[in-house]
Amino acid sequence: MDSVFEAFKETLGQEKPTEIEVVWAMSLSLVLNLVIGTVYKATYRGTKYSQDYVQTLVIMGLVTTILIMVVSGNLSIAFGMFAAFSVIRFRRNLGQARDLGFVLFAMATGMVVGARFYSMAVLTTLITSAMIIVLTRKNAFAPQSLSHQLRIRVANDINYDEVFEPIFEEFTDTADLVSVETVQAGMMTELTYGIRLKTDAQLHLFVERLQIANGNDRILVTTKQGGKQ
Structure with missing residues (x-):
C-alpha cells in the first residue's frame, strides 16, 4: 500500500503545466473526445439515440483532463477531488450497457491527456475506436437469429x-x-x-x-x- 501511495505522490509531484500546455492538452482532449462521440453516433444501433448524451461524453472527457492537470503537484487538491467524485452520481438512465463503456472511454482518454501522456492518448483512442467500429460492422457476438x-x-x-x-x-x-x-x-x-x-x-x-x-x-x-x- 505504501508503494502505491508513493507512486501516486510522485506522479502528482510533476512540474505544474504551463498555460500553453494546458491549452494544448485541452485542445487535444477535445479532439479525441469528439472522435469518441463520432464513433458512438456512427456505431449506435438502438432506438433512443441522445444528442445530449454524446455532448455529455465530450464534456466529461474535457473536464477530466482539466481536473487531472489541476491536481498535478498538489496532493491535497487531488484527495479533495477524489472525495468530491465519490458523492457524484451520473444522473441519467443509460439506455444500453455499451453507453457505460463510452463514459469510461471518454473519462480514461481525458485522464491520459491530463497526465500529459499525449502520444499514448492518441494511440489508445484510435485503437479503441477502430476496435469498436470493427465489432459493430462485423455484428460480432450477435445471435444466429433474433x-x-x-x-x-x-x-x-x-x-x-x-x-x-x-x-x-x-x-x-x-x-x-x-x-x-x-x-x-x-x-x-x-x-x-x-x-x-x-x-x-x-x-x-x-x-x-x-x-x-x-x-x-x-x-x-x-x-x-x-x-x-
Missing part, C-alpha cells in the same frame, strides 16, 4: 397445440408457450410464446400462416429489443 415474442388470440374451440405445432416446426427453432390468458369476458384465449425464428424463415409468411390457422384474429410479434415486426 428472439421474438409472439402474442396470438384464438377462439376457445381451437386446439392451439395441434393447430400451431406444424407451423412452429416449419418456421422456428424453438417455440415455448409462456402464458395463456382468457380475454373478451372469457370468449377468447390469448397465447404468449417465446420463439426463435429459423435463419431462412420469412416473418411475413410465418404471420400469414398463423392468421389462416387462427381465423384472422389478433397477432402481435415483437423482438426482444422492443421493435414491432
Whole structure:
C-alpha cells in the first residue's frame, strides 16, 4: 500500500503545466473526445439515440483532463477531488450497457491527456475506436437469429397445440408457450410464446400462416429489443 501511495505522490509531484500546455492538452482532449462521440453516433444501433448524451461524453472527457492537470503537484487538491467524485452520481438512465463503456472511454482518454501522456492518448483512442467500429460492422457476438415474442388470440374451440405445432416446426427453432390468458369476458384465449425464428424463415409468411390457422384474429410479434415486426 505504501508503494502505491508513493507512486501516486510522485506522479502528482510533476512540474505544474504551463498555460500553453494546458491549452494544448485541452485542445487535444477535445479532439479525441469528439472522435469518441463520432464513433458512438456512427456505431449506435438502438432506438433512443441522445444528442445530449454524446455532448455529455465530450464534456466529461474535457473536464477530466482539466481536473487531472489541476491536481498535478498538489496532493491535497487531488484527495479533495477524489472525495468530491465519490458523492457524484451520473444522473441519467443509460439506455444500453455499451453507453457505460463510452463514459469510461471518454473519462480514461481525458485522464491520459491530463497526465500529459499525449502520444499514448492518441494511440489508445484510435485503437479503441477502430476496435469498436470493427465489432459493430462485423455484428460480432450477435445471435444466429433474433428472439421474438409472439402474442396470438384464438377462439376457445381451437386446439392451439395441434393447430400451431406444424407451423412452429416449419418456421422456428424453438417455440415455448409462456402464458395463456382468457380475454373478451372469457370468449377468447390469448397465447404468449417465446420463439426463435429459423435463419431462412420469412416473418411475413410465418404471420400469414398463423392468421389462416387462427381465423384472422389478433397477432402481435415483437423482438426482444422492443421493435414491432
